[in-house]
Amino acid sequence: MNRICMRQMSKGQAGQVARVTASGELGRRIRDMGLVPGATIQIQGHAPLRDPVAIKIMDFTLTLRNNEADFIFVEVT
Amino acid sequence: METTIALAGNPNSGKTTLFNLLTGAHQHVGNYPGVTVEKKQGMCVFKDQKFHIVDLPGTYSLSPYSLEETVARDFLVIEKPSMIINIIDASNLERNLFLTLQFLEMGFPMCIALNMMDVAKGRGILVDTQKLSTFLNVPVIPMVARSGAGKELLMQSAAKLSEKLSNTKPLKISYGADIDQALSKMQEMIERNGFLTDDLPSRWLALKYLEGDDQVKKLGRRHNPDLSAVLEEISHDLSNHLERSMDTTAEAIIGEYRYGFIRSLIAQGVVQTDSARKPFYFSDRLDRVLTHRIFGPVFLAAALLGLYHFTFTFSQAPVEWLEKAFEYIRQVADAGLSEGPLKSLLISGIIDGAGGVFSFVPLIMLMFLGIAILEDSGYLARVAFMLDRIFRFFGLHGNSVVAYIISGGIAGGCAVPGIMATRTLKSPKERLATMLTLPFMNCGAKLPVFAVLIAAFFANYKTTVMVLVTIAAWLVALFAARLFRSTILPGEAAPFVMELPPYHLPTPKGLIIHMWERTWQYLKKAGPVILAISVILWAMMSYPQLPAATQQAFEMQKQQTISGFAPDIIHELSMGGETGNFSAAALNLQEQLNLIDSREAGEALKHSVAGKIGTAFEKLSVYAGFDWRVNIALVGGVAAKEVIISTMGTAYSLGNADMEEDGRLSTRLRSAQGFDSLTAISLIVFIMFYSPCFISVVCICRESGSWKWGAFSMIFNTAAAFILAVTVYQLGLFF
Numbered sequence: 001m002n003r004i005c006m007r008q009m010s011k012g013q014a015g016q017v018a019r020v021t022a023s024g025e026l027g028r029r030i031r032d033m034g035l036v037p038g039a040t041i042q043i044q045g046h047a048p049l050r051d052p053v054a055i056k057i058m059d060f061t062l063t064l065r066n067n068e069a070d071f072i073f074v075e076v077t
Numbered sequence: 078m079e080t081t082i083a084l085a086g087n088p089n090s091g092k093t094t095l096f097n098l099l100t101g102a103h104q105h106v107g108n109y110p111g112v113t114v115e116k117k118q119g120m121c122v123f124k125d126q127k128f129h130i131v132d133l134p135g136t137y138s139l140s141p142y143s144l145e146e147t148v149a150r151d152f153l154v155i156e157k158p159s160m161i162i163n164i165i166d167a168s169n170l171e172r173n174l175f176l177t178l179q180f181l182e183m184g185f186p187m188c189i190a191l192n193m194m195d196v197a198k199g200r201g202i203l204v205d206t207q208k209l210s211t212f213l214n215v216p217v218i219p220m221v222a223r224s225g226a227g228k229e230l231l232m233q234s235a236a237k238l239s240e241k242l243s244n245t246k247p248l249k250i251s252y253g254a255d256i257d258q259a260l261s262k263m264q265e266m267i268e269r270n271g272f273l274t275d276d277l278p279s280r281w282l283a284l285k286y287l288e289g290d291d292q293v294k295k296l297g298r299r300h301n302p303d304l305s306a307v308l309e310e311i312s313h314d315l316s317n318h319l320e321r322s323m324d325t326t327a328e329a330i331i332g333e334y335r336y337g338f339i340r341s342l343i344a345q346g347v348v349q350t351d352s353a354r355k356p357f358y359f360s361d362r363l364d365r366v367l368t369h370r371i372f373g374p375v376f377l378a379a380a381l382l383g384l385y386h387f388t389f390t391f392s393q394a395p396v397e398w399l400e401k402a403f404e405y406i407r408q409v410a411d412a413g414l415s416e417g418p419l420k421s422l423l424i425s426g427i428i429d430g431a432g433g434v435f436s437f438v439p440l441i442m443l444m445f446l447g448i449a450i451l452e453d454s455g456y457l458a459r460v461a462f463m464l465d466r467i468f469r470f471f472g473l474h475g476n477s478v479v480a481y482i483i484s485g486g487i488a489g490g491c492a493v494p495g496i497m498a499t500r501t502l503k504s505p506k507e508r509l510a511t512m513l514t515l516p517f518m519n520c521g522a523k524l525p526v527f528a529v530l531i532a533a534f535f536a537n538y539k540t541t542v543m544v545l546v547t548i549a550a551w552l553v554a555l556f557a558a559r560l561f562r563s564t565i566l567p568g569e570a571a572p573f574v575m576e577l578p579p580y581h582l583p584t585p586k587g588l589i590i591h592m593w594e595r596t597w598q599y600l601k602k603a604g605p606v607i608l609a610i611s612v613i614l615w616a617m618m619s620y621p622q623l624p625a626a627t628q629q630a631f632e633m634q635k636q637q638t639i640s641g642f643a644p645d646i647i648h649e650l651s652m653g654g655e656t657g658n659f660s661a662a663a664l665n666l667q668e669q670l671n672l673i674d675s676r677e678a679g680e681a682l683k684h685s686v687a688g689k690i691g692t693a694f695e696k697l698s699v700y701a702g703f704d705w706r707v708n709i710a711l712v713g714g715v716a717a718k719e720v721i722i723s724t725m726g727t728a729y730s731l732g733n734a735d736m737e738e739d740g741r742l743s744t745r746l747r748s749a750q751g752f753d754s755l756t757a758i759s760l761i762v763f764i765m766f767y768s769p770c771f772i773s774v775v776c777i778c779r780e781s782g783s784w785k786w787g788a789f790s791m792i793f794n795t796a797a798a799f800i801l802a803v804t805v806y807q808l809g810l811f812f
Contacts, residue, residue, distance in 0.1 A: 023326065025142060029574045031332035032138035034172050038337070044361060048370045049466035052475075052573050058171040059202070061361070061577040063462050065469075068572055 002076055006041075006053075006069035014042040015076035022071035034058055035072060079127040080239045083153065085180065086164035087173050088135035089578040091192045094587070095164050095222040096132045099232070113500055113780055114148045123232040126239070131158065137172070137576075139179045140328075141290060143503050151292070153183060157276065160186040160238055162231070167197035167204050167219070170348060174339045181213060184247035184278045188234050189217040190227070196579075200358060201351030209347045213248070223584065247278040252334045256287065256327060259315045263287075263308055270304050273297065286312045287327040360455075360579035368459055377460060384447040385487045388440060395439035403432030422615055425727060430611025433719035434522075441521045442596045444489045448482060449591035453583035457482075458575070465573055471555040472562025474571055476501050477511040481554065483595065485518035488547055492516045492773040494595035496780050504571035510558045512777055513790050516769035517554040519546060521599075522718035526764055529722060533743035534754040542761075550765055557797070606772060610716040617687040618709065618727060623680060631677040638669050682728060687712070701763060701802040702756040711763070715791075717770045759806040766798035 003018055017039045022030050034057055035041070044054040044061060052065045084099075086092045096104070100119025109116045117132040133152060134145035141147045152158070161180050165173040180187055191206060210217040216234045220227025251257055263283035268274060273282055273296065285293035286308045297305035312327065319325055366372050407428050414420040451457045457479055465475030477499070478486075484495030495515045502508040519527070527546060535542050562568075622628075639647055642662065649663045659667070682688045683705065690712055691705035698708050706728035713720040722742065729745045746752050768791040769777070778787035 020329070026572050026574070027326075027329065028138075028140050028142050028332075029572050031329060032140060032142065032175065033574055033576070034175065034336060035574075036329075036333040036336045038333075038340070045365065045368060046370075047368060047463050047466060048373050049463075051466045052462060054364070054368070054462065054577060056361070059169045059200075060172060060579075061364070063573055063575050063577055065465070065573045068574060 003073055004076055006055075006072040006074050007066050009043045009074060009076065011043050011045055013076060014040065015074035016040050017072060018075045019073040020071060021073070022068070026068060026071070030064075030068070030072070033062055035062070041074065079129050080160065080235075081129045081131065081156075081158040082121075082235060083131050083133050083158040083161045084164065085133040085149065085161055085176070086135060087137055087166065087169075087176060089576065090135070090164050090166040090169075090173060091222040092132065092135055092164050094584075095162075095190060095192065095220075096130065097586070097590075098222055098225055098228055099128075100130055109148045109152070112144060112148060113782075114144055115500075121232070123236055126236055128232075128235065128239075130162075131156075136176065138176055140288065140332075141292060147292065153180075153185070154277065154293075154296075158185075160188070160235065162188050162190055162235060164190045164192050164222070166193050167191045168193050168200055168202055170197075170202070170204060171336075171339055171343060174342070175335060177213070178248065178250065178335050178338065181215070181248035182250070182278070182281050182284065184245055184281070186238050186245050187215045188231065188238060189213070189215055190222070190231050191217050191219045192222050194219045194227075195221050195224075203349040203351060205347050205349060208345070209342070212342055212345070212347065214245070247280060249280065250334060250338050252331055255315065255319065256330060256334075259287065259311055260284065263311055266304065266307065270301060272301055272304050283308070284331065287315065288331060289328060358579065363580055364459070364577070367456070368463060373459075373463055377463060380451070380456070381482075381487050384444070384451070385489075387447055388443045388487075388489055392440040392443045396436055399436040399439065400432070403428060403436060407432075418619070421619060422612065425618075425723075426612045426615030427608060429723045429726075430608060430614075430720070433525075433723050434717070437521045437525065437719070438596065438600065440489055440524075441491055441599050442592060444487075444521070445483075445494070445595045446588060446592045448490075448595075449588045450583055452479070453581075453587055453591065455578045455580045458577050461575075462577060468555075469570060471559040472507070472566075472570075473511055473555075473558050474502055474504065474507045475573060477507065477558075480511050480515055481518055481551075484515040485520040485523070486547075486551065488519045488543065489521045489524055490518065491520050491522075491595070491599040492518065492769060493776050494598045496773065496776045497595075497598060499780070502571065504568065506562065506566045506568040507571055509781055509786065510561045510566050512780060513561060513786065513793075514554040514558045516773055516790065516794065517550050517557065517766055519550050519765065520718065522770070523764055526718070526721050527761055529725075529743050529746070530757045530761055533746045534757040546761065546765065549762075553766060553797075553801075606717075610713075610720065610771070614687070614713045614716065614720060614724065617690075618682060618685050618724070620685060623677070623684050627680065628677070631673060631680075634673050635670055638673065639666070642666050682706075682709075697799075700806065701799065702751075702759045702806045703763075704751055707756075707760060711767070714764065715768050715771060717772065718764070721764065755806060755809040758809065759802045762805050763798045763802040766794055766801060768792075768795045768798075 009015065017035055017037050019037060020027065020030055020035060039057055042056040044056050046053050050066075052063045053069055054061050054063050084092060084096055096117060096119065099121045103121075104117055104119035107116050107118070108114065114134055119130050119132070121128040121130055131152070133149040136143070136146045136149050139146055139150045141150065153161075163177050163180055165177065177189065189209070191204060191209075194204070197204060204219075206217045206219050216238070218227055218231045218234055220231060252260065260280060260283045263286065264279045266272070267279040267282055282293065282297070286297070289312065294305065294309065297308065315327055319327055319330065367376055407424055410420070410424055410428060414423065451460070461475035461478055464478050468475055468477050479501065480495045480498040482490065483498050484490050484492045492515055495518070496512050499508045499511045499515075502511060527543070531539050531542050646660065646662045646666060649660065650666055683692065687709045688705060691708035694708040694712075695703075695705045698704075703711070706725070709728055710721045710724040713724040725746075726742050729742065729749055768774070774787040774791055777790055778784045781787070
């Protein structure tokens with residue numbers, strides 16, 4: 001197991017959210033959408049300009065910008 | 078007594094479909110008080126019992142992140158509906174339950190409508206509704222809102238619930254030792270003091286204090302400032318403790334435990350996963366192509382071009398029919414009424430004004446139908462996803478693109494529904510920047526003006542000019558947005574943490590509702606407002622009339638001309654008939670008379686209020702190449718862009734009936750003095766960018782909450798347009 005920032009994850013890579021350091025409004029939004037420690041995610045792909053990123057979480061697709069993914073740390077195998 | 082039901086759920090959970098299913102045609106749309114969030118209400122009669130259904134805005138949570146969430150929460154707290162129907166997407170249970178838990182913690186009597194059972198089944202997700210119902214202690218009704226399956230059961234369950242509407246015991250979730258301890262301490266104080274407990278459960282109130290919910294704190298301070306202060310202090314101490322010991326916040330822990338609670342429900346067998354379940358669905362496979370690095374943008378360009386062609390190809394015929402219909406009405410009125418101000422008012426004011434607006438309704442309807450298809454299928458969310466990076470550079474949000482397209486980003490929309498569409502933007506600054514720049518798009522009312530100018534001067538380059546005009550609109554809009562965001566509207570970008578809803582086939586009913594809502598927003602302006610404007614413009618262009626002496630002088634001139642011809646020729650002309658049958662001499666006479674008529678009409682127009690305004694602006698507008706006649710049309714265009722064409726028609730026809738029949742405006746412009754291709758370019762530039770029409774300005778004032786932004790857009794846009802037009806014209810003079 002190895003903890004990396006979500007931005008560094010490549011397409012198709014999966015992992016478990018370990019820590020979310022965002023606070024305030026962004027933190028609230030990230031949590032409300034289910035990005036909390038313990039959630040399993042998989043990188044689904046990037047927009048044509050490499051930003052934002054689309055991830056699979058629970059049963060839906062969530063998008064977030066790279067600078068928002070910077071607040072999320074994921075345990076990957 | 079009628080029962081009020083709040084219909085609540087996540088976006089994309091089928092809430093609107095269910096609302097339409099329950100209320101049918103008995104609904105009306107308004108706004109929540111003081112905010113620009115739409116409030117839909119309707120009536121549902123089930124077995125002689127009346128239910129008043131309020132559609133709450135779709136939200137993922139009740140934490141006050143967005144305006145929608147605040148509105149939904151306030152409605153529940155203040156209006157206190159009798160019960161909630163919570164619609165849940167069964168194929169996306171975990172995330173949907175996050176909101177459900179928050180309703181249950183508030184202690185509302187509730188029914189769960191477990192929607193999209195078919196989709197879930199197709200994905201191999203089997204939900205045990207019985208178990209879910211037992212765990213949450215609320216009725217759960219499986220249904221498919223799209224087909225209407227489960228509606229009876231849902232209403233039966235709601236009716237049963239409405240018979241015994243005592244507040245149910247709120248759900249109690251454990252949030253770990255630290256928070257639970259603080260909660261019970263606060264709960265005890267709240268209950269002892271009867272602090273807001275008439276309306277709200279004590280534990281929920283305590284939770285909101287811990288979460289730092291400003292609205293609830295404000296409510297509490299008004300009710301009991303001392304206790305509120307104590308509660309705030311407890312929350313503050315806990316925050317400090319959590320910050321120091323675990324480097325986290327109470328709010329974060331609460332969110333995490335809620336999801337933890339949901340995960341444990343699922344693990345206890347609420348969801349049975351079929352062995353055939355795949356982690357990636359059809360929608361994801363489609364996304365691999367449609368948001369692909371290369372195919373994505375290619376497909377996007379193709380889709381937008383396709384929409385453009387679809388709209389313009391299929392709207393051509395109906396637009397022509399309508400134009401013919403109005404032409405026919407005009408002729409009937411012309412033949413049936415005697416000369417005079419009333420006739421002039423009816424024809425030049427009312428019929429032409431209404432015709433100018435209504436003729437383009439087919440075009441706008443088809444454009445909105447196309448946009449509804451893109452939107453309802455889920456593709457527009459992908460467009461926002463793909464273009465966000467570009468829009469962010471200009472200080473906007475990926476979602477701004479939707480408002481731009483509705484306003485005429487692909488040519489032919491309307492800024493009014495576009496301004497309404499900015500409601501999806503969460504950041505007020507981004508929203509304003511979008512709202513202020515989208516009138517630069519080429520709305521359906523500007524297109525006919527371009528069409529006439531192109532036909533007159535660039536008939537061979539129609540496509541090229543339209544493409545250039547579209548690109549120019551986007552560039553100016555984006556750079557203006559960037560300018561606003563770095564000067565008058567600075568601020569952080571709103572997050573792009575959003576759901577990409579699965580693709581699905583739009584329903585015809587949904588498309589029609591969607592298309593009609595926006596078309597109606599456009600049409601409403603064609604009502605009294607545009608009629609009033611047409612009448613005012615007509616009056617401004619007709620009065621004051623020429624002094625009697627001048628009129629007599631023209632009459633004298635005519636008599637003199639006539640007297641120079643032989644009596645049989647005068648007789649031939651007065652008999653009327655086909656122009657083609659006249660002798661050369663009669664034609665000559667007619668031409669001379671027409672010339673006098675047009676000089677008189679020209680003098681009359683110049684003498685009118687509008688003419689004086691136009692002439693006054695000429696000193697300035699001459700730098701952009703516009704004479705007083707163009708100025709009149711442009712001033713009229715501030716009222717509504719549709720008016721430009723009809724006003725120019727009047728100004729350039731110079732009142733000559735015969736010329737009007739065979740001389741189209743484009744031909745007249747080409748032969749008009751002082752109007753050449755450079756003037757046309759300059760005029761196109763000016764019309765593209767100058768003041769939004771009156772209705773859009775009113776809409777900007779209303780949606781931004783201040784008349785200042787409306788005034789700003791009129792002044793800024795006109796100044797910018799003038800500078801651009803002058804630059805183009807003056808540069809053009811060198812070539």
